[in-house]
Amino acid sequence: MSSSTVGAAADRDGRNGPEGRGSRDGRAGRDGADRVWSVDEHLRDVLATIRPLEPIELQLLDAQGCVLVEDVTVPAALPPFDNSSMDGYAVRVADVQGASEEFPAVLTVVGDIAAGSAELPPVGPGEAVRIMTGAPLPPGAEAVVPVEWTDGGTGGGPATAMTARREPLGEVRVHRPATARAHVRARGSDVGAGEIALSAGTVLGPPQIGLLAAVGRATVTVRPRPRVVVLSTGSELVPPGEGLAAGQIHDSNSFMLTACARDAGAIAYRVGAVGDDPATLRATLEDQLIRADAVVTSGGVSVGAYDVVKEALSGLPADEGSVDFRRLAMQPGKPQGFGRIGPDRTPLFALPGNPVSSYVSFELFVRPAVRALMGLAPADRTTVRAVCPEGVGSSPEGKRQYLRGHYADEAVHTVGGAGSHLVKALAHANALIVVPEDATSVEAGAEVDVVLLD
Amino acid sequence: MSSSTVGAAADRDGRNGPEGRGSRDGRAGRDGADRVWSVDEHLRDVLATIRPLEPIELQLLDAQGCVLVEDVTVPAALPPFDNSSMDGYAVRVADVQGASEEFPAVLTVVGDIAAGSAELPPVGPGEAVRIMTGAPLPPGAEAVVPVEWTDGGTGGGPATAMTARREPLGEVRVHRPATARAHVRARGSDVGAGEIALSAGTVLGPPQIGLLAAVGRATVTVRPRPRVVVLSTGSELVPPGEGLAAGQIHDSNSFMLTACARDAGAIAYRVGAVGDDPATLRATLEDQLIRADAVVTSGGVSVGAYDVVKEALSGLPADEGSVDFRRLAMQPGKPQGFGRIGPDRTPLFALPGNPVSSYVSFELFVRPAVRALMGLAPADRTTVRAVCPEGVGSSPEGKRQYLRGHYADEAVHTVGGAGSHLVKALAHANALIVVPEDATSVEAGAEVDVVLLD
Known part of the structure; x- marks a missing residue:
């Protein structure tokens, strides 16, 4: 793995990230039992297991934003008379x-x-x-x-x-x-009897809903919006609005990820925070599966002693599904879990608990999966090239780094640092700056890939 | 008013639109009592009367997509401890x-x-x-x-x-x-106590909701989503799913415009179709005003004998509000009504009844108003320049024409013709091609303004 500087004519010596973790991952990469997956590999593995939801018949307005799964044929000419x-x-x-x-x-x-x-x-x-x-x-x-x-x-x-x-x-x-x-x-000048008004695969926006109504359809068969259950984990979490005792922080991930899920097109249910007790987490998941097409958890997936999601879901009995915990070559968002649990093998995303890590992980893996469940193309964010006037001082070797940025007028400025606890900076960003795996820095004024978030 | 061809070196003789209505509007334009408004004038007049909704306190997740009206100060440092x-x-x-x-x-x-x-x-x-x-x-x-x-x-x-x-x-x-x-x-390294986490005017997306939760806010004061009541008018309208007798068509506008309103950010209520009886329409509106921050009607606003919206809402007593019916220099969408009705002077948009006309009118006038009610910038659609390989054979002189188009790879192709009843073409378009007032045609291969619809 060679290191390089984005925008530099020649490679430079690799520099480790701010936390000096490059060499650790280098070692892990050489260790077969402790493999590191790339972002692309993980996304590919996630999407390979996602099947679009079974179609259902919905009232026209309930199908807004959904993907049609039938060719809709016009029963009678439109207009029906001169x-x-x-x-x-x-x-x-x-x-x-x-x-x-x-x-x-x-x-x-x-x-x-x-x-x-x-x-x-x-x-x-x-x-x-x-x-x-x-x-x-x-x-x-x-x-x-x-x-x-x-x-x-x-x-x-x-x-x-x-x-x-x-x-x-x-x-x-x-x-x-x-x-x-x-x-x-003239009769039939809009659309003739027997013609196909809309083909399977069409996303139903307002004009498509108008056309379906015009040809007399009150209901339509589409892939429904997935129901996504969101919960955060951590004994330190207290709901916002309540006071904090020593060592406690407010639960923010369950709110943010619920909003992310809706934004991706899902019907999202926020369960809230579950403490670091595996039995409680398992019982909560069991309860929630009945209304879930996918489950998103945050926290408890790393190498700590109380990583409750990993503890509760590693090594499940074969009849309960399986969840794979991985280390990814990315920052933030290195520890990730993904699998299928329960009788319906419901997809479960076990995201890391740092707020920025969980947000970036949702963007990269859960959002495409929600779209795939709906039958939509997984990728929908726009990526542009933009000049980064400040550059990026250091980026961990061998990892794809996603930094928070503010994009405007074809330039992107970094917002806050690389720390995955920096929620304020995330809330003031509108883009993610991508520093590729083989780059350990970005020269001031060099061009970078920028994922636009809105 | 001079006529010209977009992309031509010199003006050509003006040609009337497909329906030969150019001269009629020319005459109307000379008639003071029968003034024709431009698209821009009408939008300006609409927006001048729209006031953002009064702020309310909402649970965090209910405020998603809304505009914050308070500066949110951080009560305690984040993180609260090293x-x-x-x-x-x-x-x-x-x-x-x-x-x-x-x-x-x-x-x-x-x-x-x-x-x-x-x-x-x-x-x-x-x-x-x-x-x-x-x-x-x-x-x-x-x-x-x-x-x-x-x-x-x-x-x-x-x-x-x-x-x-x-x-x-x-x-x-x-x-x-x-x-x-x-x-x-370090304690406070994300955000310090007393700092402003988010300023008034911020739109609350997932990361902003995450930050608000992180600083302990369970509720937040925002401008709410407007409740938009949608109804179509016309004795010929039958709900989709029911059979058509002679002379009847299916109601499509109430579905399409409800979907448009949601797409613009509103909470939309579809009332359905009301027949061409002014008393019934007035009674329906009176009933609906209780849950409406804005009302959208379609149909009944032109020069016919049974134009029910015009008949019901023209010349209202001063204590019931007033609705102004206008002719605009645009195609489609010439007849438009706008005013404020009822005890709260609720904004009412009386859109024309042809499906394409009502859709284009919603895009141009109601969507910006819904956004303004939320406290958002009214304009949000992207307009790009694109080559139109086929050109446009004729466009009515003195009117801004909005044709349906399909935009891809920096070119835009017309979809269907100018007829405002062509719903199928609308449902296969993803853009509106704008032919300006002073152009009567567009040369093949000339550049045009294109409003992207998704």
């Missing part, structure tokens, strides 16, 4: 030929058709029918003249609108000719 | 000076500190305390050595992890020296 695109008069073309304001065509109004009307008075020679936008074209009519091309039946000059509501029939003066089919929307 | 960033041993620097694998420092383990522990055994000379990530640094300790720099108390070689749970105290061999404060996170 109809007017304007408020005006349905006429025969010959009757208005050569009409002008000076020499208007004078027609007898024999009826009035509102949208939704089933009664269609036929239009004979010398006749017109008042017609509203969307109303069916009556028999005999060949075109529609907008009301503004007429006197609106007033006997005066050009009208700007119709008289509201039904009025006594009379005469209308038409001031302009119309070509055949003018202002007529 | 703590370990690693699982390892708290030591005195002098005791591990010069330590190596060959010549380890041998220390007496006098205690074990889990995260959340309030009991802190002091570290004297020649002593160490086993300590977990996040646990408070005990008195006397100056640094933490990670467990991997030790034998983990086993008497063997370098450890990869600690023994799970509490174990008999004994000795630990340390293989590397540590500098003062190594692997110690």
